[in-house]
Amino acid sequence: MKYIPIYLIFIPIITSMIIYLFNNKYVNYLVFLSQGVITYFSIKYFSLNNHFLESNILNLGGWEKAIGISLKNDRLSMAFIFLSIFIWWVILLYSWNNRKGDFKFLFFLLFLEGAFLGLLQTNDLFNLFIFIEITTIISTILIIYKKDGYSVKSGLYYLLFNSTGMIFYLLGLILVYTVTGTLNMDIAKERIELLNNTLIIKLAFVFIMASIGVKSAFFPVYNWLPKAHGAAPASISALLSGLLIKSGIYAYIRLHYIFNINDLNDLFFILGILTALSGIIFALSQKDIKQVLAFHTISQIGIILMGLSSYETKANIGGLLHVFNHALFKSLLFLGSGIIINHYNTRKITEIRGVFKRLPVVSVIMIIGMFSITGAPFFNGFVSKTIIKYGIKHNSFHSILFFIINLGTCISFIKFSQIFFGDFKKTDFKKIHSRSSMIILGISCLLMGILYAPIINVFYDIDLSFVNIFSLSALFNYLISLVIGFFIFKFIIDKDFYPMKKIRHLYISFETTNFMLISFIIIMTIISLR
Amino acid sequence: MKLSIILAFITLLIGIYGLIISKNIIKSIICFNISQGAVVLLFLTFSKEYPSSIPIISENSSNMVDPLPQALMLTTIVIGAAITALALMLSIKIFHYYGTLDWKEFIERNG
Amino acid sequence: MIKKILSILMLISLLIVFSLASFEALENSNSFSKDFYIENTYKHTGSKNLVTGIYLDYRLFDSIFEASILLVSVTGIIFMSKRDDEVL
Numbered sequence: 053m054k055y056i057p058i059y060l061i062f063i064p065i066i067t068s069m070i071i072y073l074f075n076n077k078y079v080n081y082l083v084f085l086s087q088g089v090i091t092y093f094s095i096k097y098f099s100l101n102n103h104f105l106e107s108n109i110l111n112l113g114g115w116e117k118a119i120g121i122s123l124k125n126d127r128l129s130m131a132f133i134f135l136s137i138f139i140w141w142v143i144l145l146y147s148w149n150n151r152k153g154d155f156k157f158l159f160f161l162l163f164l165e166g167a168f169l170g171l172l173q174t175n176d177l178f179n180l181f182i183f184i185e186i187t188t189i190i191s192t193i194l195i196i197y198k199k200d201g202y203s204v205k206s207g208l209y210y211l212l213f214n215s216t217g218m219i220f221y222l223l224g225l226i227l228v229y230t231v232t233g234t235l236n237m238d239i240a241k242e243r244i245e246l247l248n249n250t251l252i253i254k255l256a257f258v259f260i261m262a263s264i265g266v267k268s269a270f271f272p273v274y275n276w277l278p279k280a281h282g283a284a285p286a287s288i289s290a291l292l293s294g295l296l297i298k299s300g301i302y303a304y305i306r307l308h309y310i311f312n313i314n315d316l317n318d319l320f321f322i323l324g325i326l327t328a329l330s331g332i333i334f335a336l337s338q339k340d341i342k343q344v345l346a347f348h349t350i351s352q353i354g355i356i357l358m359g360l361s362s363y364e365t366k367a368n369i370g371g372l373l374h375v376f377n378h379a380l381f382k383s384l385l386f387l388g389s390g391i392i393i394n395h396y397n398t399r400k401i402t403e404i405r406g407v408f409k410r411l412p413v414v415s416v417i418m419i420i421g422m423f424s425i426t427g428a429p430f431f432n433g434f435v436s437k438t439i440i441k442y443g444i445k446h447n448s449f450h451s452i453l454f455f456i457i458n459l460g461t462c463i464s465f466i467k468f469s470q471i472f473f474g475d476f477k478k479t480d481f482k483k484i485h486s487r488s489s490m491i492i493l494g495i496s497c498l499l500m501g502i503l504y505a506p507i508i509n510v511f512y513d514i515d516l517s518f519v520n521i522f523s524l525s526a527l528f529n530y531l532i533s534l535v536i537g538f539f540i541f542k543f544i545i546d547k548d549f550y551p552m553k554k555i556r557h558l559y560i561s562f563e564t565t566n567f568m569l570i571s572f573i574i575i576m577t578i579i580s581l582r
Numbered sequence: 583m584k585l586s587i588i589l590a591f592i593t594l595l596i597g598i599y600g601l602i603i604s605k606n607i608i609k610s611i612i613c614f615n616i617s618q619g620a621v622v623l624l625f626l627t628f629s630k631e632y633p634s635s636i637p638i639i640s641e642n643s644s645n646m647v648d649p650l651p652q653a654l655m656l657t658t659i660v661i662g663a664a665i666t667a668l669a670l671m672l673s674i675k676i677f678h679y680y681g682t683l684d685w686k687e688f689i690e691r692n693g
Numbered sequence: 694m695i696k697k698i699l700s701i702l703m704l705i706s707l708l709i710v711f712s713l714a715s716f717e718a719l720e721n722s723n724s725f726s727k728d729f730y731i732e733n734t735y736k737h738t739g740s741k742n743l744v745t746g747i748y749l750d751y752r753l754f755d756s757i758f759e760a761s762i763l764l765v766s767v768t769g770i771i772f773m774s775k776r777d778d779e780v781l
Contacts (some may be wrong), residue, residue: 072768082740112753113750114750115737118725118726118729119726119730121752121755145762156772160768161768163761167758169658170758178654178755179754179755180757182661182758182762183758185661185762186761186762189664189668189762189765189766189769192769193668193765193772193773199675199773200679201676201680204672204679205676207672208672208673208676211665211668211669212610212614212669215614215665216601216614216617219617219618219621222621222625222658223621224622224627226625227625227714227715229651230628230719230722230723231718231721231722233722233724233726236728243723251713251714252714252718255710345757373689393726404615503723561685562601562610562685563602563604563685566601567602569700570598570700571702571703573707575702577707577710581710583721584719587712588708588712590758591708591711592708595704595708598704599700599704602700603696603697603700628715629722637731637742637743637744638741638743639741639742639743640741646731648724648726649730649731649744650726650727650730650747653752654755655707655718656748657755660762664762664766665766667770668766668769668770671773671774
């Protein structure tokens with residue numbers, strides 16, 4: 053059973069090729085068989101290795117460690133593997149009714165799963181580059197799947213900008229290879245420690261962090277995300293925004309562990325705050341459902357970065373936990389909005405009314421998702437946001453900014469919840485597809501909110517019982533922020549002033565984005581060389 | 583040796599400058615290709631000392647160049663070609679739908 | 694106009710920093726993997742061309758996925774170029 057990491061990568065890829073060869077409606081049911089086999093293998097692998105107290109390394113081909121490629125699994129990667137297999141089950145169940153006979157869609161979807169599971173397990177710097185490029189190419193093809201004008205424009209922007217970002221990754225890689233003589237992540241970490249922070253290592257770190265910043269949507273270079281996630285079909289939007297954006301965060305954690313440079317932690321904290329604030333400001337001014345949710349993804353990534361880049365351990369754990377919670381509730385919101393858009397045939401918030409009467413199950417689950425993202429007690433957003441709040445408690449200015457970000461999220465979702473009331477007058481409705489996948493996600497959000505302590509104990513061995521979900525002060529804080537948000541919404545946002553119109557139509561074209569990428573690199577170089 | 587590293591990096595900077603100021607989609611794709619080729623050149627010049635020979639074992643025993651960056655660059659060239667092909671296909675589709683190949687004219691014609 | 698001048702200045706400063714770093718890297722370069730490949734490739738793999746030995750034996754995992762990138766991009770281009778009334 054020591055070859056299970058290889059089975060996890062290659063079983064989806066071979067299944068996708070078999071499905072593409074026989075264009076037959078009944079061979080498509082092979083998808084569920086392969087998903088079941090992968091789930092069984094991953095659970096067996098987790099329980100056989102003594103819950104991964106130390107990491108498990110498999111050297112491919114039996115070559116020596118510093119020369120060949122190796123695959124490494126530890127607790128972090130196993131948690132991500134379980135999350136990704138779960139989300140892929142949900143996406144398959146959601147889109148099965150429409151795409152039963154569409155073998156091309158299933159080919160790309162399963163290939164992406166194999167490549168993503170490979171990205172999570174690799175231990176080699178150049179192999180990480182190849183997996184990131186495969187993920188970019190397949191995501192582009194899935195974004196342009198509907199083949200209308202808006203999708204094709206967004207897909208081209210996404211492809212070119214991400215590939216430009218990965219050029220800088222190669223520049224950092226050549227500097228690391230010349231100085232350490234190896235491409236393996238563990239051995240490079242040991243040799244970099246002996247070199248003691250010279251100019252070479254700092255410059256390589258700056259280049260690699262710039263490319264990882266493009267991939268995971270940090271402050272100056274996030275402009276590809278609203279266009280790409282707004283233009284994709286609904287299930288692909290949920291997959292991209294819930295899971296594939298976390299590949300950048302995963303690479304950030306791994307590369308930060310190798311280089312171990314702590315001078316830039318303050319810069320990343322400030323970047324996290326700026327990302328979250330700008331995401332909220334843009335989200336308040338949009339009128340399209342999917343654009344609102346895409347800008348909220350940017351601000352939640354800012355919160356995750358605030359958690360992961362601080363010096364305290366508690367905030368790190370809070371940031372990591374928010375990665376998993378965000379995947380659950382953001383996929384829920386995107387899948388629900390997909391059903392709503394299909395049913396009503398329009399995308400603007402101001403025209404959709406009366407969801408609660410027509411689609412009761414969907415609206416209840418969307419309300420669960422909205423409580424999770426704003427951080428209500430008993431739901432899973434509350435747990436991770438409270439842990440991050442404890443971590444930054446000693447600096448009062450940061451706490452005030454964190455409160456403002458949460459307030460902005462509340463305001464925006466109060467605006468979003470207008471779609472539930474009222475009544476709708478049109479009479480042509482299309483057929484709605486299955487809701488069982490959304491029910492699964494809603495139940496898992498509730499479970500993570502109530503039973504978080506035993507689940508985290510199994511994975512990470514950390515005691516989280518200091519987070520008290522039954523405390524009255526937390527509930528009181530949440531209600532106060534809801535009330536303040538409601539008043540701000542009524543008197544300021546709803547009137548749609550002129551600055552809001554300007555912000556909504558702000559469009560940063562391709563050349564300006566590249567200019568921001570170069571200035572991002574220069575600023576990081578100046579700060580790290582002081 | 584040092585001069586060749588500086589020249590390869592200047593080529594990369596010319597490609598990036600082209601990405602910053604070009605207003606046409608096809609020019610952006612060409613500048614991306616220039617940058618990708620310059621990175622390949624930079625990788626290959628980092629490990630060459632004079633005199634040295636190609637990494638094939640025959641009767642000479644003088645210095646050999648490091649063979650690992652050359653193997654990595656075979657893969658990188660293939661990735662660059664695949665991305666260029668996909669991007670050109672998308673630009674053909676954009677021309678069918680919008681009638682223009684300019685990055686900034688999409689705002690007016692929001693079709 | 695301002696954008697052009699600013700970008701030229703930033704790119705020139707990037708050139709200066711990178712050349713300083715790379716000259717320093719060339720002086721203390723680590724040739725561990727180069728010595729390993731020159732010594733052991735003929736014994737382990739049987740090929741006299743070292744690049745072939747690395748590309749197809751030590752790093753076969755990379756080569757498999759590079760071939761699959763070609764497969765995926767060609768499939769995507771064929772899918773994109775069909776007209777809408779011909780889509781299966």
